Amino acid sequence: MAVFTEVEFGEADALVQRLGLGPLRELRGIEGGIENTNYFATAESGEFVLTLFERLSAEQLPYYLCLMKHLAGRGLPVPEPVADPAIQPPSGHALTIPANAPCELLLKVAGKPAALVQRLSGRSELAPGTAHCTELGAMLARMHLAARDFPRIQPNLRGLAWWNDTVPVVLPYADESQAALLRAELAYQNHIAESSAYAALPRGPVHADMFRDNVMFATGEHAGAAPRLTGVFDFYFAGTDTWLFDLAVCLNDWAIDLSTGEHDAERADALLAAYETVRPLNAAERALLPAMLRAAALRFWISRLWDFHLPREASMLKPHDPAHFERVLRERVYHPHVMAQSLEPLAA
Numbered sequence: 001m002a003v004f005t006e007v008e009f010g011e012a013d014a015l016v017q018r019l020g021l022g023p024l025r026e027l028r029g030i031e032g033g034i035e036n037t038n039y040f041a042t043a044e045s046g047e048f049v050l051t052l053f054e055r056l057s058a059e060q061l062p063y064y065l066c067l068m069k070h071l072a073g074r075g076l077p078v079p080e081p082v083a084d085p086a087i088q089p090p091s092g093h094a095l096t097i098p099a100n101a102p103c104e105l106l107l108k109v110a111g112k113p114a115a116l117v118q119r120l121s122g123r124s125e126l127a128p129g130t131a132h133c134t135e136l137g138a139m140l141a142r143m144h145l146a147a148r149d150f151p152r153i154q155p156n157l158r159g160l161a162w163w164n165d166t167v168p169v170v171l172p173y174a175d176e177s178q179a180a181l182l183r184a185e186l187a188y189q190n191h192i193a194e195s196s197a198y199a200a201l202p203r204g205p206v207h208a209d210m211f212r213d214n215v216m217f218a219t220g221e222h223a224g225a226a227p228r229l230t231g232v233f234d235f236y237f238a239g240t241d242t243w244l245f246d247l248a249v250c251l252n253d254w255a256i257d258l259s260t261g262e263h264d265a266e267r268a269d270a271l272l273a274a275y276e277t278v279r280p281l282n283a284a285e286r287a288l289l290p291a292m293l294r295a296a297a298l299r300f301w302i303s304r305l306w307d308f309h310l311p312r313e314a315s316m317l318k319p320h321d322p323a324h325f326e327r328v329l330r331e332r333v334y335h336p337h338v339m340a341q342s343l344e345p346l347a348a
């Protein structure tokens with residue numbers, strides 16, 4: 001469970017009343033999550049999630065919150081943040097908004113930057129089948145397209161620069177074989193990032209952490225009904241990056257056997273085919289998919305090593321297992337062609 005900062009009921013009540021949502025009825029710390037403090041907040045006018053940001057700064061947050069609002073406005077199942085009526089949204093032409101321009105969605109609670117977002121319905125499916133992967137793949141592609149005209153730009157803060165900074169920090173905790181793999185993979189990813197094929201990849205705002213536990217499906221529908229995706233949350237690792245990296249993050253979580261780290265071809269096929277019904281991959285993306293699957297595995301191996309060996313204080317905390325992404329990375333390095341048969345031949 002992760003509540004790094006305790007919030008007084010009275011302070012949360014004053015906030016929801018100021019935002020015009022009526023009195024607060026209940027405030028409950030949320031289990032799960034490792035980055036931020038989260039509470040379910042039930043107010044007279046509805047159900048919300050109150051998030052206090054523990055690592056991200058007030059300069060970085062407008063990008064995430066405005067992206068959520070942008071996507072919700074385009075009909076994507078994303079929690080819409082509640083605006084503070086006391087803050088003027090930036091004016092001017094949408095294309096000119098700097099990433100850190102003042103944002104009416106950014107609040108302050110217990111001295112920390114915070115947001116209050118709509119609570120989504122549904123439940124995460126931690127053992128997804130092909131039908132869940134189909135829903136996910138189509139939604140991911142729709143999200144990429146819907147974010148194309150989002151007017152702020154902010155790099156993926158857990159991208160290559162962060163990997164280069166953080167690998168030396170975690171190396172002292174790695175054994176010889178792990179250290180060799182971390183160094184070799186980092187060198188490989190730096191090499192890929194300098195290639196012309198990489199420069200040709202389409203990019204835009206991406207979620208970059210769309211794991212099983214950050215997606216919800218409808219509950220209570222009749223037995224045998226096809227799964228229906230009802231929400232995606234936790235946009236706080238989002239950033240401007242390649243769409244292919246985002247797809248690779250999903251494949252490495254939704255289409256992997258969690259006990260072995262092995263590729264699951266059926267689920268991968270379903271996810272990729274659904275993605276391509278909305279947005280077919282181009283030739284550069286097809287060529288670099290194996291490299292991006294490795295990049296996505298490396299990214300989460302590093303962050304898990306970092307969280308595991310350099311933990312923060314928390315009154316409720318459940319760390320993720322770094323060894324899982326070490327296994328996934330080894331699988332991706334040893335079996336680079338597993339996705340080849342999932343890619344439909346390019347139309348002539």
Ligand SMILES: Nc1ncnc2c1ncn2[C@@H]1O[C@H](COP(=O)(O)OP(=O)(O)O)[C@@H](O)[C@H]1O
Nearest residue numbers: 030032033034035036049079118119120233234
């Ligand atoms: N908008 C939302 N609607 C419903 N539940 C949410 C929402 N946001 C977060 N949650 C719940 O809170 C938990 C932790 O949120 P998460 O964003 O993953 O935390 P962290 O940012 O710390 O990783 C999720 O597993 C989910 O149960």
Ligand SMILES: N[C@@H](CCOP(=O)(O)O)C(=O)O
Nearest residue numbers: 033034035209211234300320
């Ligand atoms: N999904 C990442 C870490 C972030 O955790 P989340 O609970 O915020 O999704 C991982 O599994 O390492």
